[in-house]
Amino acid sequence: MIGNASVEAAGHGGSLGENLTHHIQVFEWFKHFGGISESIVMTWFIMAVLIIASYIFTRKLETFPGKVQNFVEAIVGGINSLAKSVLGHHWRPFAPYFGSILLFLAIANTIAMFNMTLIFRPPTKDVSVTAAMAIMSIILVIGSQLYYKGIGGTFKSLFEPMWIIFPFKILDYFTRPLSLCLRLFGNVFGAFVMMELIILASHNFALPPIFSLYFDIFDGLLQAFIFVFLSMLYIGEAIE
């Protein structure tokens, strides 16, 4: 489980492509859980980290914050101001949801940087996880539209600029979650394959940490932000 996995796999012999496909496959250790997939176990792990961290950081809140509380307040303030700038004056009920989605995705996408020593693989490289998150987003879009505009207003907004736009508005409800899902999955999976290839091809010498800065940290954080930002834009458009 812990140890240098790529060196072990390189010992199997075979070409670079065979080693790569062997690496990308679902890790065998998880099969002993009786059909529970690797991405679910990683999701549980990230949830545990987030829950424990939120308990620790909000345990003793003070009026005059210390260093740690200042840091946490800066994160929450940043999320709130992002929601305010996109959603306008309806930002309040959406900020906690998007904050948790952003924190979860930020950890889930960047967790692959520990992949060389501990076997931490990003759960978002599984298309089922990103599909679930995209469906959550589109349900929130439709629900908030129904809540703020009512059924009649929602129906009227389908024909809003001209009646001919109607089929495209219906199509939007399907293409938007599809593109949200595939964008996140494709980026994370592509970055994951690139990192595995670099690790295998460089024989763990010097290159992986440098490329990990871009593929794991920069790309992961950017995609987490883009997912949340696009979902917010859709909601802002739906309830305006």
Added chain:
Amino acid sequence: MDNNALFAIAAGIAVLTGFGAGIGIGNATGRATEAVARQPEADGKITKTLLLGMALSEATAIYGLAVSLIILFLKMH
């Protein structure tokens, strides 16, 4: 030519959508640089719009990647 090679070539052709995404992102970044040079105080808004445009134009490349993955998975089963 055997079947596997054809599948590999098909997957490779599907990823050629990356051309369009590269051109689009390059265009958007160039225009954003011009905009920041002209109006440095609108920095935040420009960055946000640029990120959005990049995400949308990048989606084409991602669709290509998804199609090529589907082709490769078809090969395995």
